[in-house]
Amino acid sequence: MNHLTGRVFQTPRKGPAAVFAGDKIISNFEYPTRTPCETVVGGKKLRIYPKEVMTRFPDAQRLREMGVESYIGAPLFDSSGHPMGLLVVMDSKPIANPEMVESLMQMFTFRTSLELERKRLEETIQRLEYYDSTTGLPNQLFFYDLLHKAIQKAERNNESLAVLLIDLDRFNEINDTLGFYRGNRLLREVGKRFDTVGQTGAVARLAGDEFGLILPKASSEEAARFASRILKTLQEPFDIEGIPVQVEAGVGIALYPDEGKNPDNLILRAEIALYTSKKSEKTVDAAKPGGNEVNHSPVHVQSISEPLSLMKSLHQGIENGQLFLVYQPKLDLRTKRVTGVEALVRWRHPKLGIVLPEQFIPFAEKADLMKPLTLFVLKEAVNQCRLWHESGRKISVAMNLVRQSLLDSDLPDQICKLLEVCGVDPAWLDVEITESIIMSDQNKIANAIVQIARKGVTLSLDNFGFRSSSMNYLTKLPIHSIKIDRSYVMDSITSSDHAMVVKSAIDFAHGQGLKVIAVGVEDQETLDQLVAFDCDEAQGYFISRPVSAEELTPWLDESPLILEKK
Numbered sequence: 001m002n003h004l005t006g007r008v009f010q011t012p013r014k015g016p017a018a019v020f021a022g023d024k025i026i027s028n029f030e031y032p033t034r035t036p037c038e039t040v041v042g043g044k045k046l047r048i049y050p051k052e053v054m055t056r057f058p059d060a061q062r063l064r065e066m067g068v069e070s071y072i073g074a075p076l077f078d079s080s081g082h083p084m085g086l087l088v089v090m091d092s093k094p095i096a097n098p099e100m101v102e103s104l105m106q107m108f109t110f111r112t113s114l115e116l117e118r119k120r121l122e123e124t125i126q127r128l129e130y131y132d133s134t135t136g137l138p139n140q141l142f143f144y145d146l147l148h149k150a151i152q153k154a155e156r157n158n159e160s161l162a163v164l165l166i167d168l169d170r171f172n173e174i175n176d177t178l179g180f181y182r183g184n185r186l187l188r189e190v191g192k193r194f195d196t197v198g199q200t201g202a203v204a205r206l207a208g209d210e211f212g213l214i215l216p217k218a219s220s221e222e223a224a225r226f227a228s229r230i231l232k233t234l235q236e237p238f239d240i241e242g243i244p245v246q247v248e249a250g251v252g253i254a255l256y257p258d259e260g261k262n263p264d265n266l267i268l269r270a271e272i273a274l275y276t277s278k279k280s281e282k283t284v285d286a287a288k289p290g291g292n293e294v295n296h297s298p299v300h301v302q303s304i305s306e307p308l309s310l311m312k313s314l315h316q317g318i319e320n321g322q323l324f325l326v327y328q329p330k331l332d333l334r335t336k337r338v339t340g341v342e343a344l345v346r347w348r349h350p351k352l353g354i355v356l357p358e359q360f361i362p363f364a365e366k367a368d369l370m371k372p373l374t375l376f377v378l379k380e381a382v383n384q385c386r387l388w389h390e391s392g393r394k395i396s397v398a399m400n401l402v403r404q405s406l407l408d409s410d411l412p413d414q415i416c417k418l419l420e421v422c423g424v425d426p427a428w429l430d431v432e433i434t435e436s437i438i439m440s441d442q443n444k445i446a447n448a449i450v451q452i453a454r455k456g457v458t459l460s461l462d463n464f465g466f467r468s469s470s471m472n473y474l475t476k477l478p479i480h481s482i483k484i485d486r487s488y489v490m491d492s493i494t495s496s497d498h499a500m501v502v503k504s505a506i507d508f509a510h511g512q513g514l515k516v517i518a519v520g521v522e523d524q525e526t527l528d529q530l531v532a533f534d535c536d537e538a539q540g541y542f543i544s545r546p547v548s549a550e551e552l553t554p555w556l557d558e559s560p561l562i563l564e565k566k
Helices: 061-066 098-130 140-157 171-178 180-195 220-233 263-280 301-319 357-366 370-390 411-422 435-440 442-453 468-476 486-490 496-511 524-532 549-558
Strands: 005-011 015-021 047-049 070-077 083-091 161-168 203-207 210-216 238-240 243-245 249-256 323-332 337-349 353-355 396-400 429-434 458-464 481-484 515-519 537-539
Touching: 047 098, 070 098, 083 098, 098 140, 098 496, 140 161, 140 203, 140 210, 140 263, 161 220, 161 263, 171 180, 171 243, 180 203, 180 210, 180 220, 180 238, 210 220, 220 249, 249 263, 263 357, 301 337, 301 357, 301 370, 323 370, 323 549, 337 357, 337 370, 337 537, 357 370, 370 396, 370 411, 370 429, 370 549, 396 458, 411 442, 429 435, 429 442, 435 442, 435 458, 442 458, 481 486, 481 496, 486 496, 486 515, 486 524, 496 515
Parallel strands: 337 396, 396 429, 429 458, 458 481, 481 515, 515 537
Antiparallel strands: 005 015, 005 083, 047 070, 070 083, 161 210, 161 249, 203 210, 238 243, 323 337, 323 537, 337 353
8 A cells, every 4th residue: 555654643632653654654744634633533433534535625735745545543542431542544545445444443443542551551550660659759669770770880880879868857747737738749849959959860759758869970078068969959948838848858878889789788878877867966968177078978887876776775675575566457348347457566665765667677687686576476466366356356467577587487387386376267367578578589488478378378469569570479479469559549539640550450459369458548538439449458547547456456346337247
């Protein structure tokens, strides 16, 4: 076919995604008004002009130049019926068999719509997987990947690099005073200021009020000077809806290769430096008067003394009974019954007060304290499950396992023995494992999961993000349920992208015969949406915050939510 032209629009207003004429791609193609496409846009059906197109549309000058004689166009819709664009084929010859061509075009249009929607979903998931939805900056996962690649490049070229962690001071107070919406606005503005500093290094939002930067080819002095520039950019108050907000921050620096040769070590050393700067109320870039010497980095022995003290205190805390569990209920969205709880560990520190696990688990892993810590949580959770069952409250108990615990070859037998001693059926214990743990050492972790599953314990994939690797795990490992990452659930009402990921994850998991638990339910609207999406269970502060067993037991009896009793 001479001068065959095919066009695929993402949307009619944005222009063509691809234009072909013969075997060539045409660039800068503009489709004027008063053309056959106008008869397709806004319609629902395919339109075909088998001959004499220019007689019908005499003003279509570009088509006249191309010698177009026949035209067939069809609108493209996604599975929800929303328009995505047009698919058009034009030829310099009449269409000999319009009925056959129309049938082929309808089939091709259907396949094209499916592929465009799949591609759109894939791009959306990739964006949500690697970028922070609040600031638009790379997230923690992407930052880790960027750092890994930066280290490889520095190693090849025999260069240095610096990792900077920046933590905003008293951000929780700002959130409490101005609200989460304005707090998020502030985070976005902070991210924009970091971009104006004029450095080519990668900037990422790692978590909460913490940002990360990678500075290639940076010496210790250069990193410290850059940290000073970062802090200087924060000195001018931020205008948040007419409210001036002053922000201060602490910075921790770690250098490759002197203070670490892999991402984990560099991030840990930068965290230690950041922790020390905040405890000492010193900035990491303070130059000494009269010279260029810089007091900045975790190379100083005193910068790790506080974390070492914390590790020692944690060891004592485990031995002295300072750890305790709280439980957060999971609600069955069909029966409106509480069918299970997640056990969460807390540390009642004599000086620091209540310390959350994300603040002490990293130190427990470094200090080889995960085994006694895991056994404590396991014993407490299983024993509490026994007490609830004996009182007629048949609910399951879930607990999280970290990589070190999973790789402990004694753990499966210890779980089995403890369940037997307490008289609790293994099916009432649920072990939750995050995607990142499986990715860290797939073969060893997979074997550990299989060993635990053989004991009759159920397993859940936590922080499910609908990545291709996640879907691969679900088809190969004995996983019983998935827990959708709270970052998707919490924004699913305000973000159509997040809502699409949540709905797709639920549909995919159900197709694999798995139960789906949505984490981070903070309001009735989100709960109603999950019900509409056919989600199985929900967990979050709207249902109940994590509380002690003593508080939870009467709540189970008195709450309007019905407790499942068997």
